[in-house]
Amino acid sequence: MKKTAPHILNASTNLLGFCLIIITSLKIAKLSYHFYLDEFTIGAIFCLMISCALSFLAIKSKKERVSNRLENIADILFFTALICISLVVCILSIDVV
Template identity: 75%
Template sequence: MKKTAPHILNASTNLLGFCLVIITSLKITKFNHHSYLDEFTMGAIFCLTISCTLSFLAIKSTDKKRSDKFENIADVLFFAALLCISLAVCIVSIDVV
């Protein structure tokens, strides 16, 4: 099995920074009361944070079985975060148009 934990860690940290910028922007503009955008973004932040942690643990783990388990869970959570970000983008697109 190809190791994807370093890629998950890299992508998760980048998207986590993106989500934190979105949340900060929503709080500054007081836009968070008008839509579910902040809920989807917080869901993505939660999934990405856990995904980052698990992919880091998968990289550092010496036990192959445990490393694969951490990597698989991190992969699923990363995909869930991508779904949350996609829904957030749809909400922004609908509000802009």
């Protein structure tokens, strides 16, 4: 099986920074009336944080089976976070236009 944990870790940390910029921008722009934007962004943040941790543990794990399981869970959480981020971007772009 091809190891993707380092790629997941790299992409998750980058997207985590992106989500923190989004949540900060929402607070600065006072778009708190769009509570679902906060919810999706915070959901993405939690998924990405857990994905980062699991992919790091998958890299450090000595057991192949444990490493594969952690990598699969990290991959699922990463994809879930991508969906949340996509929803936030779509909602923001619709609101701006």
